[in-house]
Amino acid sequence: METIRANLQRVQDRIRNACLRSGRDPASVRLIAVSKTVAPERIRQGVAAGLKVLGENYVQEALRKMDSLADLDLEWHFIGHLQTNKVKHAIARFHWIQTVDRVKLAREIDRRASSLGKRMPVLLQVRLGGEETKAGVDPEELPKLYDEVSRMDGVEVRGLMTLPPYLEDLEAVRPHFSGLRRLLQMLRDRASDPDRLTELSMGMSHDFEVAVEEGATMVRVGTALFGARPQ
Numbered sequence: 001m002e003t004i005r006a007n008l009q010r011v012q013d014r015i016r017n018a019c020l021r022s023g024r025d026p027a028s029v030r031l032i033a034v035s036k037t038v039a040p041e042r043i044r045q046g047v048a049a050g051l052k053v054l055g056e057n058y059v060q061e062a063l064r065k066m067d068s069l070a071d072l073d074l075e076w077h078f079i080g081h082l083q084t085n086k087v088k089h090a091i092a093r094f095h096w097i098q099t100v101d102r103v104k105l106a107r108e109i110d111r112r113a114s115s116l117g118k119r120m121p122v123l124l125q126v127r128l129g130g131e132e133t134k135a136g137v138d139p140e141e142l143p144k145l146y147d148e149v150s151r152m153d154g155v156e157v158r159g160l161m162t163l164p165p166y167l168e169d170l171e172a173v174r175p176h177f178s179g180l181r182r183l184l185q186m187l188r189d190r191a192s193d194p195d196r197l198t199e200l201s202m203g204m205s206h207d208f209e210v211a212v213e214e215g216a217t218m219v220r221v222g223t224a225l226f227g228a229r230p231q
């Protein structure tokens with residue numbers, strides 16, 4: 001319990017300092033606590049320490065935890081690879097889906113959300129690194145994906161997300177984050193309602209400070225809060 005509280009304090013201090021360095025308001029950065037593999041009891045300790053927003057990668061695992069933690073007022077973000085056959089469950093329980101990277105997935109979200117009378121906030125996941133992960137739309141394809149998804153009533157595109165390759169050298173990862181910021185600006189220039197298109201989800205435990213300096217509005221932090229995950 002004390003460990004999570006101390007970790008959270010440290011992460012919040014680092015976010016605040018990165019904001020001060022870059023002239024940003026610390027309130028403009030939301031901490032998404034990535035709780036994959038973390039047991040509900042530990043998540044509960046994190047919530048007691050001040051966590052409010054959780055990120056999960058696997059739908060079934062997340063649904064079980066949501067049931068165990070149903071008495072808490074939490075916001076859940078889906079941050080993993082979403083298969084279309086899991087969309088139905090994800091839509092019903094998650095508040096945001098951060099990993100929309102293809103029209104087919106967006107169509108399924110649109111269909112399921114519309115049938116529940118919902119408009120699902122989503123981020124488009126962009127692949128900036130290339131090799132490391134297969135998920136994400138290529139930057140050249142992003143405008144086309146955005147144009148198609150932004151016409152769907154059951155989906156609201158609120159911004160972009162990226163998962164760059166793990167790089168020891170933090171300055172080598174910076175161009176990924178500034179690149180995502182530029183892509184968001186490019187989309188805002190063509191958006192009918194740019195005020196709704198503002199989110200940049202980028203930065204993890206080892207690089208979130210650089211991401212904040214480059215404009216992250218959501219950082220997704222797991223290890224630095226909950227400790228190392230089992231392999």
Ligand SMILES: *Cc1c(COP(=O)(O)O)cnc(C)c1O
Pocket residue numbers: 034036057079080163204205206220221222223224
């Ligand atoms: C696991 C995961 C994170 C958190 O990684 P840490 O290094 O533990 O902070 C963030 N984003 C995504 C998409 C993840 O899968």
